[in-house]
Amino acid sequence: MVDFYGGHAVALLGYGHPRLTAAIERQTRELLFQSNAVPMAVRERAASALAALAPEGLSQVLFVNSGAEANENALRLAFRATGRSKVVAVEGAFHGRTAAAAAVTWGAERWYAFPRRPFDVVFAPRDAAALAAAVDDATAAVILEPVQGVAGAVPLGRDLLAAARAATERVGALLVLDEVQTGMGRTGAPFAARLHGIAPDLLTVGKGLAGGLPAAAVAARPEALAGLAPGDLGTTFGGGPVVMAAVEAVIGALVEEGLMARAQVLSGLVRRRCQVGPVTAIQGEGLLLGLCTTRPAAAIQRELLARGFLVGTSADPHVVRLLPPLVLRAAEVEALAIALEEIPA
Ligand SMILES: Cc1ncc(COP(=O)(O)O)c(C=O)c1O
Numbered sequence: 518m519v520d521f522y523g524g525h526a527v528a529l530l531g532y533g534h535p536r537l538t539a540a541i542e543r544q545t546r547e548l549l550f551q552s553n554a555v556p557m558a559v560r561e562r563a564a565s566a567l568a569a570l571a572p573e574g575l576s577q578v579l580f581v582n583s584g585a586e587a588n589e590n591a592l593r594l595a596f597r598a599t600g601r602s603k604v605v606a607v608e609g610a611f612h613g614r615t616a617a618a619a620a621v622t623w624g625a626e627r628w629y630a631f632p633r634r635p636f637d638v639v640f641a642p643r644d645a646a647a648l649a650a651a652v653d654d655a656t657a658a659v660i661l662e663p664v665q666g667v668a669g670a671v672p673l674g675r676d677l678l679a680a681a682r683a684a685t686e687r688v689g690a691l692l693v694l695d696e697v698q699t700g701m702g703r704t705g706a707p708f709a710a711r712l713h714g715i716a717p718d719l720l721t722v723g724k725g726l727a728g729g730l731p732a733a734a735v736a737a738r739p740e741a742l743a744g745l746a747p748g749d750l751g752t753t754f755g756g757g758p759v760v761m762a763a764v765e766a767v768i769g770a771l772v773e774e775g776l777m778a779r780a781q782v783l784s785g786l787v788r789r790r791c792q793v794g795p796v797t798a799i800q801g802e803g804l805l806l807g808l809c810t811t812r813p814a815a816a817i818q819r820e821l822l823a824r825g826f827l828v829g830t831s832a833d834p835h836v837v838r839l840l841p842p843l844v845l846r847a848a849e850v851e852a853l854a855i856a857l858e859e860i861p862a
Contacts, residue, residue, distance in 0.1 A: 529703075529725025530776075534844070549760050552611075556563050557756075559761045562765050578734055579735045580760070580764075581734065582731050582733060584612075584724065587722065588697075591695075591720075593623070597692070602656040603637040604639075604657060604660060605652050605658070606622075608643060610661065612695055612700065620636065626809060637655070643673060646663065648681055656687050658719075661695065664697065669831035670800055675713045694709075696708050697733065698724060702781070703805050704721075705781035719741070720738075721733065725767065730760045747852075781844045784804055785853045786847055788806075790851065793854060794857040805837075806839040809836055811862050818830055821837075826853055
């Protein structure tokens, strides 16, 4: 089986990467767990490594356990720093399944089940001017994914990101970039924000952060932590030593093994080779790609699975989503192209 889905983008280094497994093994023997109430060198190292990878100025890091939890905390920080109660999100967005994260998720009404949203939310169309117009003096934050993953690897584009940055600066709101799916080198840059030269106030990361162990984080500018008192943000498991050792190993491998450059090269190869058979167009960034298909994506997914390829679907019924481990090989892309050629259009 060739994995082009990576367990929802989690298996960033593939399976059994020696640096990652050795780091986890070593830390397990040394100290399995201690809470973040206790300072630890391994957590300091992981936080520094993440801050170095993040866009400039995001020097403060809080480790949590899931992407949704990271977004919940980022939004709480924005409410606290601004004293306001409105968030602008983008149509098509996915930010997670907890109360606040789902409140800014497009179409969550179908499964939300909470009686009401905990704050005011306005969804702006995927358009720079419309987004800017939705931001006003009541806005605490704009939250967006640089490339909307669950929507089908839909890039929001540099203009929209720049408009979000300018609009938030205009009214004193915070810009939260949800890089849970686009972060950790997936787009070919450490974070998509860096690809587009955008500096957010808060950035969330998850998925492949620890290569397979549950981990996520909020990275923040110091100003975004205004009004925060000790104990205001908390977590039992977040920042535990085994997970921190894994984060350190993943970032080390990402940087030292040239995996971001590799993501760019292989992205180009997928774009050149895989627009065949039922695939009419390819969208996305780096190794977060959406193959637009003539027939339903779920059927193409089944047909590829029968040929030994694991791919994902998306909220768009005609987009097959690829989120492969960044250790993907060119020969595997070639093999996928051949399989797609065999599948009826
Ligand atoms: C962009 C984005 N944000 C947040 C989340 C939620 O992450 P988690 O499932 O770890 O809570 C996801 C998960 O798919 C995501 O793609």
